[in-house]
Amino acid sequence: MNRGRLLVEVRQCKKFISYSYGQSLQSHYIKCLANENGSNPTLLLFEFEPVYTCGLRRSSSIINSADIERLRSLRADFHETDRGGLLTFHGPGQLVAYPILPLQHQHLQLTLRTYIARLEQTLVETCREIVGQTRVYPGTENGRTVNYAGAWVDNQRKVAFMGIRYSRGITSHGVSINCSVDMDWFDHIVPCGFDRRHITSLSDEVSSARTVTVKEITPIFLERFQKIFNIDLRMNDDKCN
Numbered sequence: 001m002n003r004g005r006l007l008v009e010v011r012q013c014k015k016f017i018s019y020s021y022g023q024s025l026q027s028h029y030i031k032c033l034a035n036e037n038g039s040n041p042t043l044l045l046f047e048f049e050p051v052y053t054c055g056l057r058r059s060s061s062i063i064n065s066a067d068i069e070r071l072r073s074l075r076a077d078f079h080e081t082d083r084g085g086l087l088t089f090h091g092p093g094q095l096v097a098y099p100i101l102p103l104q105h106q107h108l109q110l111t112l113r114t115y116i117a118r119l120e121q122t123l124v125e126t127c128r129e130i131v132g133q134t135r136v137y138p139g140t141e142n143g144r145t146v147n148y149a150g151a152w153v154d155n156q157r158k159v160a161f162m163g164i165r166y167s168r169g170i171t172s173h174g175v176s177i178n179c180s181v182d183m184d185w186f187d188h189i190v191p192c193g194f195d196r197r198h199i200t201s202l203s204d205e206v207s208s209a210r211t212v213t214v215k216e217i218t219p220i221f222l223e224r225f226q227k228i229f230n231i232d233l234r235m236n237d238d239k240c241n
Contacts, residue, residue: 005232008099008101009042010222010236012045013046017049018049019048019049020079029044029100043099043233045096050074050090051091052071052078053089054078055087063087083163083164083165088161088176088189089189090176092181093182093214094177094178094179095179095217096176097176108231119175120150121138122175122221123151124151125224127151127159127160130202130212130216131153135154157200157205160175160176160177161176179202180212
Protein backbone atom coordinates (compact mmCIF):
# COMPACT_ATOMS: atom_id res chain seq x y z
CA MET A 1 0.00 0.00 0.00
CA ASN A 2 1.09 3.54 -0.77
CA ARG A 3 1.49 5.79 2.29
CA GLY A 4 0.63 8.76 0.12
CA ARG A 5 -2.79 7.36 -0.75
CA LEU A 6 -6.00 7.12 1.24
CA LEU A 7 -6.81 3.66 2.63
CA VAL A 8 -10.48 2.70 2.25
CA GLU A 9 -11.97 -0.38 3.90
CA VAL A 10 -14.29 -2.45 1.69
CA ARG A 11 -17.14 -4.13 3.53
CA GLN A 12 -19.35 -6.39 1.44
CA CYS A 13 -22.54 -8.00 2.67
CA LYS A 14 -22.55 -11.53 1.28
CA LYS A 15 -26.31 -12.04 1.53
CA PHE A 16 -29.35 -10.00 0.54
CA ILE A 17 -30.12 -7.43 3.22
CA SER A 18 -33.03 -5.13 3.95
CA TYR A 19 -32.73 -1.51 2.90
CA SER A 20 -33.24 -0.34 6.48
CA TYR A 21 -30.34 -2.49 7.67
CA GLY A 22 -28.15 -1.12 4.90
CA GLN A 23 -28.97 2.40 6.02
CA SER A 24 -28.13 1.58 9.62
CA LEU A 25 -24.73 0.27 8.52
CA GLN A 26 -24.14 3.38 6.47
CA SER A 27 -25.05 5.63 9.41
CA HIS A 28 -22.69 3.68 11.69
CA TYR A 29 -19.67 4.15 9.41
CA ILE A 30 -20.48 7.81 8.77
CA LYS A 31 -20.47 8.41 12.53
CA CYS A 32 -17.21 6.50 12.94
CA LEU A 33 -15.56 8.67 10.30
CA ALA A 34 -17.07 11.91 11.59
CA ASN A 35 -15.89 11.22 15.15
CA GLU A 36 -12.28 11.13 13.91
CA ASN A 37 -11.50 8.15 16.12
CA GLY A 38 -9.01 6.65 13.72
CA SER A 39 -11.54 4.82 11.58
CA ASN A 40 -10.74 4.50 7.91
CA PRO A 41 -13.17 5.58 5.20
CA THR A 42 -15.45 2.78 4.03
CA LEU A 43 -16.86 1.43 0.78
CA LEU A 44 -20.04 -0.59 1.45
CA LEU A 45 -21.24 -3.14 -1.10
CA PHE A 46 -24.80 -4.48 -0.98
CA GLU A 47 -27.48 -6.46 -2.74
CA PHE A 48 -30.80 -5.35 -1.30
CA GLU A 49 -34.00 -7.27 -0.85
CA PRO A 50 -36.66 -5.76 -3.20
CA VAL A 51 -37.21 -2.11 -2.32
CA TYR A 52 -38.38 1.07 -3.98
CA THR A 53 -36.67 4.24 -2.79
CA CYS A 54 -37.32 7.91 -3.43
CA GLY A 55 -34.77 10.69 -3.08
CA LEU A 56 -34.99 14.33 -2.11
CA ARG A 57 -36.58 15.31 -5.43
CA ARG A 58 -39.79 13.45 -4.60
CA SER A 59 -43.03 15.30 -5.37
CA SER A 60 -46.68 14.31 -5.19
CA SER A 61 -46.78 14.39 -9.01
CA ILE A 62 -44.25 11.53 -9.04
CA ILE A 63 -45.53 9.36 -6.19
CA ASN A 64 -48.25 9.71 -3.58
CA SER A 65 -49.53 7.64 -0.66
CA ALA A 66 -51.66 5.41 -2.88
CA ASP A 67 -48.64 4.69 -5.07
CA ILE A 68 -46.59 3.73 -2.04
CA GLU A 69 -49.22 1.24 -0.88
CA ARG A 70 -49.45 -0.17 -4.40
CA LEU A 71 -45.69 -0.74 -4.50
CA ARG A 72 -45.71 -2.39 -1.08
CA SER A 73 -48.46 -4.72 -2.27
CA LEU A 74 -45.92 -6.13 -4.74
CA ARG A 75 -44.01 -7.53 -1.74
CA ALA A 76 -41.36 -4.88 -2.00
CA ASP A 77 -40.42 -2.40 0.70
CA PHE A 78 -40.57 1.38 0.23
CA HIS A 79 -38.31 4.03 1.76
CA GLU A 80 -37.86 7.76 1.44
CA THR A 81 -34.19 8.69 1.61
CA ASP A 82 -31.92 11.70 2.02
CA ARG A 83 -30.01 11.08 -1.22
CA GLY A 84 -30.37 13.04 -4.42
CA GLY A 85 -32.46 11.68 -7.26
CA LEU A 86 -35.95 10.39 -7.90
CA LEU A 87 -37.79 7.10 -7.54
CA THR A 88 -35.92 3.87 -8.29
CA PHE A 89 -35.74 0.18 -7.46
CA HIS A 90 -33.04 -1.89 -5.74
CA GLY A 91 -33.02 -5.65 -5.51
CA PRO A 92 -31.22 -8.94 -6.08
CA GLY A 93 -29.00 -8.92 -9.15
CA GLN A 94 -28.04 -5.27 -8.66
CA LEU A 95 -24.75 -4.09 -7.17
CA VAL A 96 -25.13 -1.13 -4.81
CA ALA A 97 -22.02 0.70 -3.61
CA TYR A 98 -21.89 3.37 -0.89
CA PRO A 99 -18.55 5.21 -0.67
CA ILE A 100 -18.21 6.93 2.71
CA LEU A 101 -15.34 9.28 2.00
CA PRO A 102 -13.95 12.53 3.49
CA LEU A 103 -13.49 14.54 0.30
CA GLN A 104 -11.13 17.06 1.89
CA HIS A 105 -8.76 14.45 3.32
CA GLN A 106 -5.14 15.37 2.56
CA HIS A 107 -4.79 12.32 0.32
CA LEU A 108 -8.05 12.94 -1.55
CA GLN A 109 -8.75 16.69 -1.86
CA LEU A 110 -11.78 16.45 -4.14
CA THR A 111 -14.51 18.93 -4.90
CA LEU A 112 -18.02 17.51 -4.98
CA ARG A 113 -18.17 18.02 -8.73
CA THR A 114 -14.94 16.07 -9.25
CA TYR A 115 -16.16 13.31 -6.94
CA ILE A 116 -19.36 12.91 -8.97
CA ALA A 117 -17.39 12.88 -12.22
CA ARG A 118 -15.06 10.15 -10.93
CA LEU A 119 -17.98 8.06 -9.70
CA GLU A 120 -19.56 8.30 -13.12
CA GLN A 121 -16.27 7.39 -14.80
CA THR A 122 -16.03 4.33 -12.54
CA LEU A 123 -19.50 3.19 -13.62
CA VAL A 124 -18.78 3.73 -17.30
CA GLU A 125 -15.47 1.90 -17.27
CA THR A 126 -16.94 -0.98 -15.27
CA CYS A 127 -19.83 -1.45 -17.68
CA ARG A 128 -17.58 -1.09 -20.73
CA GLU A 129 -15.63 -4.11 -19.52
CA ILE A 130 -18.79 -6.19 -19.99
CA VAL A 131 -20.73 -4.54 -22.82
CA GLY A 132 -17.86 -3.15 -24.88
CA GLN A 133 -15.71 -0.03 -25.04
CA THR A 134 -17.73 1.66 -27.78
CA ARG A 135 -21.23 1.09 -26.41
CA VAL A 136 -21.23 2.66 -22.92
CA TYR A 137 -21.29 6.43 -22.40
CA PRO A 138 -21.48 8.80 -19.42
CA GLY A 139 -24.43 11.06 -18.81
CA THR A 140 -22.12 14.07 -18.65
CA GLU A 141 -19.36 15.17 -20.99
CA ASN A 142 -16.83 17.90 -20.24
CA GLY A 143 -19.09 19.10 -17.44
CA ARG A 144 -22.08 19.33 -19.78
CA THR A 145 -25.18 17.22 -19.16
CA VAL A 146 -25.90 14.90 -22.08
CA ASN A 147 -28.14 12.51 -20.18
CA TYR A 148 -28.74 12.04 -16.47
CA ALA A 149 -25.52 11.09 -14.65
CA GLY A 150 -24.66 7.41 -14.77
CA ALA A 151 -23.76 4.87 -17.46
CA TRP A 152 -25.77 4.61 -20.68
CA VAL A 153 -25.70 1.86 -23.29
CA ASP A 154 -25.75 3.21 -26.85
CA ASN A 155 -26.71 6.58 -25.28
CA GLN A 156 -30.27 5.26 -25.05
CA ARG A 157 -30.60 2.85 -22.12
CA LYS A 158 -29.40 3.51 -18.59
CA VAL A 159 -27.64 0.60 -16.90
CA ALA A 160 -25.95 2.27 -13.91
CA PHE A 161 -27.28 4.97 -11.60
CA MET A 162 -26.13 7.61 -9.14
CA GLY A 163 -27.78 9.16 -6.09
CA ILE A 164 -25.48 10.68 -3.49
CA ARG A 165 -25.46 12.79 -0.37
CA TYR A 166 -22.69 15.07 0.85
CA SER A 167 -22.88 16.44 4.37
CA ARG A 168 -20.23 17.83 6.74
CA GLY A 169 -17.46 16.84 4.38
CA ILE A 170 -18.48 13.16 4.10
CA THR A 171 -20.12 11.38 1.16
CA SER A 172 -22.86 8.77 1.51
CA HIS A 173 -25.27 6.75 -0.61
CA GLY A 174 -23.73 6.24 -4.05
CA VAL A 175 -24.24 4.13 -7.15
CA SER A 176 -25.94 1.01 -8.47
CA ILE A 177 -25.37 -1.24 -11.48
CA ASN A 178 -28.10 -3.44 -12.95
CA CYS A 179 -26.39 -6.80 -13.49
CA SER A 180 -29.03 -9.52 -13.63
CA VAL A 181 -31.85 -7.79 -11.74
CA ASP A 182 -35.43 -8.78 -12.65
CA MET A 183 -36.37 -5.84 -14.86
CA ASP A 184 -40.10 -6.41 -14.28
CA TRP A 185 -39.74 -4.53 -11.00
CA PHE A 186 -39.15 -1.34 -12.98
CA ASP A 187 -42.45 -1.74 -14.86
CA HIS A 188 -44.36 -0.49 -11.80
CA ILE A 189 -42.68 2.93 -11.61
CA VAL A 190 -41.24 5.72 -13.72
CA PRO A 191 -37.64 4.90 -12.76
CA CYS A 192 -35.55 8.03 -12.18
CA GLY A 193 -38.07 9.90 -14.32
CA PHE A 194 -37.49 7.72 -17.40
CA ASP A 195 -39.68 5.57 -19.57
CA ARG A 196 -39.12 1.94 -18.57
CA ARG A 197 -37.77 1.25 -22.08
CA HIS A 198 -34.82 3.48 -21.24
CA ILE A 199 -33.68 1.22 -18.37
CA THR A 200 -31.60 -1.91 -18.97
CA SER A 201 -29.26 -4.42 -17.32
CA LEU A 202 -25.84 -5.74 -18.29
CA SER A 203 -27.33 -9.19 -18.85
CA ASP A 204 -29.84 -7.75 -21.32
CA GLU A 205 -27.03 -6.11 -23.29
CA VAL A 206 -24.86 -9.20 -23.82
CA SER A 207 -25.48 -12.62 -25.34
CA SER A 208 -28.86 -14.07 -24.34
CA ALA A 209 -27.04 -17.18 -23.12
CA ARG A 210 -25.05 -15.23 -20.53
CA THR A 211 -26.01 -13.89 -17.13
CA VAL A 212 -23.83 -11.11 -15.72
CA THR A 213 -23.82 -11.53 -11.96
CA VAL A 214 -23.01 -9.17 -9.11
CA LYS A 215 -20.18 -11.54 -8.20
CA GLU A 216 -18.67 -11.06 -11.66
CA ILE A 217 -18.99 -7.29 -11.75
CA THR A 218 -17.78 -6.55 -8.19
CA PRO A 219 -14.00 -7.07 -8.70
CA ILE A 220 -14.16 -5.04 -11.92
CA PHE A 221 -15.91 -2.20 -10.09
CA LEU A 222 -13.40 -2.30 -7.22
CA GLU A 223 -10.40 -2.25 -9.56
CA ARG A 224 -11.77 0.74 -11.47
CA PHE A 225 -12.78 2.56 -8.28
CA GLN A 226 -9.31 2.17 -6.79
CA LYS A 227 -7.59 3.32 -9.97
CA ILE A 228 -9.83 6.29 -10.76
CA PHE A 229 -9.84 7.64 -7.19
CA ASN A 230 -6.12 6.88 -6.71
CA ILE A 231 -6.71 5.18 -3.36
CA ASP A 232 -5.91 1.84 -1.75
CA LEU A 233 -8.74 -0.60 -1.04
CA ARG A 234 -8.54 -3.23 1.67
CA MET A 235 -11.13 -5.97 2.02
CA ASN A 236 -12.53 -6.16 5.54
CA ASP A 237 -14.01 -9.49 6.58
CA ASP A 238 -16.14 -8.07 9.40
CA LYS A 239 -19.56 -9.65 9.08
CA CYS A 240 -22.33 -7.24 8.13
CA ASN A 241 -25.16 -9.81 7.99
